[in-house]
Structure formats: C-alpha cells, structure tokens
Amino acid sequence: MNIILMTIFGFILDLILGDPYSWPHPVKLIGKFIDHLDRKIESNEYPEKVQFQLGICLWITVVGVTGLVTGLIMYLAHFNYWVYMIIGTYLAYTTLSVKGLAFEGRKIIKSLKKEDIKTARHQLSMIVGRTTDDLDEEEISKATIETIAENTSDGVIAPLFYLLIGGPVLAMIYKAVNTLDSMVGYKNKRFKNIGEASAKIDDVFNFIPARLTWVLMTFTTFVMRLNFKEAWQVGKRDHNKHRSPNSAYPESVVAGALDLQLGGPHVYFGDVVDKPYIGNDSGKTATVADIRKTIQILYVTACITLVVFCAIRLIFV
Numbered sequence: 001m002n003i004i005l006m007t008i009f010g011f012i013l014d015l016i017l018g019d020p021y022s023w024p025h026p027v028k029l030i031g032k033f034i035d036h037l038d039r040k041i042e043s044n045e046y047p048e049k050v051q052f053q054l055g056i057c058l059w060i061t062v063v064g065v066t067g068l069v070t071g072l073i074m075y076l077a078h079f080n081y082w083v084y085m086i087i088g089t090y091l092a093y094t095t096l097s098v099k100g101l102a103f104e105g106r107k108i109i110k111s112l113k114k115e116d117i118k119t120a121r122h123q124l125s126m127i128v129g130r131t132t133d134d135l136d137e138e139e140i141s142k143a144t145i146e147t148i149a150e151n152t153s154d155g156v157i158a159p160l161f162y163l164l165i166g167g168p169v170l171a172m173i174y175k176a177v178n179t180l181d182s183m184v185g186y187k188n189k190r191f192k193n194i195g196e197a198s199a200k201i202d203d204v205f206n207f208i209p210a211r212l213t214w215v216l217m218t219f220t221t222f223v224m225r226l227n228f229k230e231a232w233q234v235g236k237r238d239h240n241k242h243r244s245p246n247s248a249y250p251e252s253v254v255a256g257a258l259d260l261q262l263g264g265p266h267v268y269f270g271d272v273v274d275k276p277y278i279g280n281d282s283g284k285t286a287t288v289a290d291i292r293k294t295i296q297i298l299y300v301t302a303c304i305t306l307v308v309f310c311a312i313r314l315i316f317v
Contacts, residue, residue, distance in 0.1 A: 003167045004310050006085065007160065010092025011306050018099035026070075026094050026172060030179050034062055038184060041194070051193035059180060059197050066176035070169045091168035095175050097155030098302045101148055102295045108144050109288045112137055129182070141286040145294045146262050149217075149254040150247050154178055156302045157216065158209035164309045177205050203245050210246035213301070214239065216308070217250055220301040221257040226293070231257040234279055241276035248278055254297060255279025258290050 019025065041054050070091065077084040104127045111120035120140050125132040128147050135143065158178070163171040181202035184195035214235050222228035234256030235249060241263065242248035248263075255262045255278050263278040 002085065002088070003164060004313055006088040006092045006168065007163045008306065008310065009085075009089040010094075010163070011096060011098075011160075011302075013089065013093040014096040014098050014100075016099075017093070018103050019097065026091065027175050027179060030062065030066055030176050031183060033065070034058070034180060034183050037061060038194070052196055055184070055194035055197045058184070058194065059177075059201060062180055063173055063176045067169060067173045070172040074167070074169060088168050091172060092163055095159040095163065095168070095171040097151065097159075098298065101151050101155055101298060105144055105148050105291055105295050108140065109291050112140065112288050138286050141288060141291055142260070142262055144291050145254060145258075145260070145286060146251055148291070148294045148298055149250040149262075152217065152298050152301055153206065153210050153213040153246065153250045156298070157213045157305055158206055160302075160305055160309050161209045161212065164313045174205055177202050206246040210249040212305075214249040214253055216305050217253040217297060217301050220297055220304060221253065223304070224296065224300060226257040226297075227259065228257065230259065230280075238276075238278045241278050243275065252278050254294055257297070258286075258293060259284050260286050260290060 037058055041058065073087060073091075074084070077087045104123065108120050108123050111117075111123060117137060117140070120137075121132040121135055124135070124140055124143055124147075128143055130143065132140070132143070158174060159171050162174040166173075177198075180198035181195075184198050218228055218232045218235060221231040231253045235252040238252040238255070239249045242251070251262055254260070259280065259282050261277050261279040261281050261284075263275050
C-alpha cells in the first residue's frame with residue numbers, strides 16, 4: 001500500500017509542480033554524472049571494441065550507483081514512517097514528467113501563435129535531439145507532437161509501470177537507463193559505440209511500457225471521442241516504423257487519432273537520418289491545435305494509467 005500512496009501523491013505533485021528549473025532534481029544529477037563520466041572516458045581515443053566495453057562499464061556504473069544511492073536513501077528513511085513516505089513520494093514525483101512535458105509544449109504553442117519561429121525552434125531544441133535550426137511552423141508542430149507522444153511512454157507510462165512494480169528505487173533505476181539512452185544512445189560517430197549498450201538496454205526496459213502505452217493511449221482517444229479506430233489501426237500498422245522498437249507505438253496512435261503523418265527524415269548533429277513516415281498522408285497540416293490535443297491525450301492517458309496500474313497492484317500484490 002505504501003508504494004501505491006507514494007505513486008499517487010507523487011503523481012499529484014507532478015501535476016501541480018511540474019519540473020521547476022531551479023529545484024534540485026535526481027534525474028538532473030544523473031545527467032551530470034553521465035556527462036562527467038563520458039568526459040573522463042574520452043572514448044573516441046580508443047578502438048571501437050574498447051569503446052563498446054567502456055559503454056558497458058558506463059552503463060553499469062551509472063545504473064549501479066543510482067540504484068545503490070536510492071536504495072540507501074529509502075533504507076535510512078525507514079526510521080520514521082512519515083519521513084519514509086515523504087522521501088518516497090518526492091522520489092516518485094521526480095520520475096514523472098506529465099506537467100513538464102505539457103509545459104514545454106505550451107511554451108512552443110505560445111511562440112508559434114506569436115509567429116516567433118526563432119524562439120519556437122530554440123524551445124524545441126531543448127526537448128528533442130534533432131537539429132531544429134531550419135524547421136518551419138508545421139515541422140515544429142510535428143516535432144513537438146512527436147516528442148510529447150513518445151515521452152508519454154518514456155516520461156509517464158514507463159515510470160508509473162516501474163514505480164508500481166518496485167517503488168522509487170526501481171523507477172529511479174529506469175530513469176538512469178532512460179537518461180543514458182537520451183545522452184549517449186545516438187547512432188552517430190561520436191556515440192555509436194559507447195552508447196550501443198545504453199540504447200539496446202533502454203529498448204528492453206521500454207518494451208512492455210511502450211505496448212501498454214499503445215493500448216492505453218488508444219483507449220484515451222476513445223474516451224476523448226477522437227478517431228480511436230484509426231488510432232488503433234495506424235498503431236497496429238506503423239508501430240515498427242521507427243529505428244527504435246518502441247517509439248513508434250505512441251507516435252502512431254497520435255498520428256492516427258489526429259489524422260497526421262509524422263516521422264520522415266530528420267537531421268541529427270548535421271547528419272540526415274532517413275526515418276519512415278508514420279500515419280496516413282491525408283494532406284492535413286499540423287497546427288498548434290494538434291499540439292494542444294496531444295497534450296490533452298497526455299493528461300488523460302496519464303490519469304487512466306495511474307488508476308489502472310494502482311488497481312492491478314491492489315488486486316494482485
């Protein structure tokens with residue numbers, strides 16, 4: 001029952017507070033730790049095989065330290081029930097990104113409505129790995145929709161999944177795995193070898209959550225009276241149209257529900273990556289209204305997921 005309460009209160013905190021930039025945040029610390037180790041390793045100076053081995057060591061170190069520190073904090077907090085619950089709730093809150101995702105999306109909406117493309121490009125660059133310098137208004141809208149959809153799985157469904165299985169410790173381990181992938185899991189020259197292990201292990205951790213996201217998001221489109229039949233069919237057809245075995249699940253649901261075509265070639269660090277298209281080529285232009293609907297799908301999916309996962313834990317644990 002403690003884990004359920006931590007998760008619920010952490011979820012409520014996230015809806016209220018989001019991720020204030022100035023607040024201390026465990027995931028930010030994990031990111032700084034990864035960056036520090038990566039700079040120390042200087043893997044590009046080694047042969048490819050050694051780079052891959054160093055990448056495994058990087059993964060073990062980051063995930064191991066994250067799990068040990070979080071586990072130690074929770075263990076030491078056991079001396080008092082309320083301290084234990086407060087710390088556990090705070091850690092649970094920091095693994096979730098519902099309001100944070102919505103906040104970033106709304107900033108871009110505001111800039112696009114002002115026709116401030118330059119600011120919108122910069123804001124988008126803060127939440128995506130691709131190059132945004134030459135994107136027009138529709139491309140910015142599509143990229144925003146894609147990242148909100150994809151992170152509905154990575155930033156909400158997956159953390160809730162691991163929170164309700166193993167509490168804050170397992171959820172924080174997941175965040176370490178996911179942060180490693182987002183920082184070193186690129187397939188470019190710089191990270192191809194050192195990040196290979198991080199990218200593949202992240203795929204494993206997100207395998208079940210991504211598929212649950214497909215089902216839960218499709219149900220959400222039904223609740224919201226969107227085109228849920230198309231959301232399901234496009235999800236079923238296009239879920240593998242991505243270099244990641246997981247990312248296309250949420251993206252394809254949103255593409256179907258909003259009658260958009262997402263994906264396609266993107267530029268990463270100066271290199272063009274030829275990604276498949278997701279969704280039907282209806283000719284519809286992505287707009288700020290579609291970003292708003294994607295944010296609504298995010299919120300409703302998050303709430304439905306919390307209820308479903310808590311109910312399953314109550315029944316079976």
